[in-house]
């Protein structure tokens with residue numbers, strides 16, 4: 001009998017992973033699910049407040065030398081650090097999200113890192129949610145679907161900074177062969193989908209699906225990808241096909257199961 005692994009060419013055992021923005025919410029979800037799965041180096045400008053796996057580097061991602069040092073011996077970078085506010089002013093996203101992301105990519109190349117997963121956002125495509133399409137596109141009977149091949153249409157300056165991050169990844173992939181996956185994360189909320197918020201329910205990402213998705217970003221093989229990071233919600237206007245096909249993402253949660 002021949003046993004064939006589901007993702008035969010993509011499975012690898014524990015890898016060395018640098019997690020930037022480790023002290024934040026997405027970092028929390030990832031570490032909750034994957035603390036024992038990989039060898040972790042965590043980085044954040046805020047020091048840790050809780051027990052954590054691996055070593056913790058307190059640093060700003062705009063500090064090139066420190067980021068380069070933190071990258072030594074790392075296989076995969078999960079780059080989350082940045083200003084996550086949709087109302088963030090230009091000065092902040094320029095420094096933290098664009099300059100900081102360029103510093104991370106540059107250091108990854110210098111250190112010979114294999115893959116970078118970048119925390120992009122639904123706000124990179126926020127202006128597809130036009131007055132004509134909403135609120136219908138948040139509802140199950142509507143079949144409007146974005147799949148990652150569409151042009152970006154950021155809904156705010158924060159979204160612009162995420163498009164810039166995706167574009168930096170494109171450059172570092174094409175120029176240096178770095179594997180890059182941009183995860184356009186929806187609405188990460190712990191325990192249950194956002195309440196009384198149709199849009200948030202359509203793009204809900206549960207904590208366990210978040211951890212699993214980033215685990216796939218660590219283990220799978222890819223070139224340059226844009227995927228959507230949401231749970232398998234009945235109501236959705238982001239396709240999961242690319243995340244499933246390329247990464248082997250198998251979400252378990254669905255905001256519709258919390259409707260009552």
Ligand SMILES: NC(=O)C1=CN([C@@H]2O[C@H](COP(=O)(O)OP(=O)(O)OC[C@H]3O[C@@H](n4cnc5c(N)ncnc54)[C@H](O)[C@@H]3O)[C@@H](O)[C@H]2O)C=CC1
Nearest residue numbers: 021023024025026045060061080081082084119121185188
């Ligand atoms: N939480 C969500 O639903 C979504 C999050 N994202 C993205 O995921 C990433 C993480 O978001 P959250 O965990 O929700 O935000 P968060 O604010 O909870 O965590 C971000 C972390 O990054 C750190 N950080 C910010 N600027 C830094 C810098 N210059 N140097 C070093 N550390 C820095 C902060 O100290 C913080 O711990 C962000 O890039 C955000 O844009 C995208 C879409 C949805």
Ligand SMILES: O=C1O[C@H](COP(=O)(O)O)[C@@H](O)[C@H](O)[C@H]1O
Nearest residue numbers: 084085086121122123186187200
């Ligand atoms: O990019 C982000 O998106 C989520 C969801 O957006 P929202 O418009 O539904 O609030 C947001 O919660 C998160 O803070 C942000 O980084």
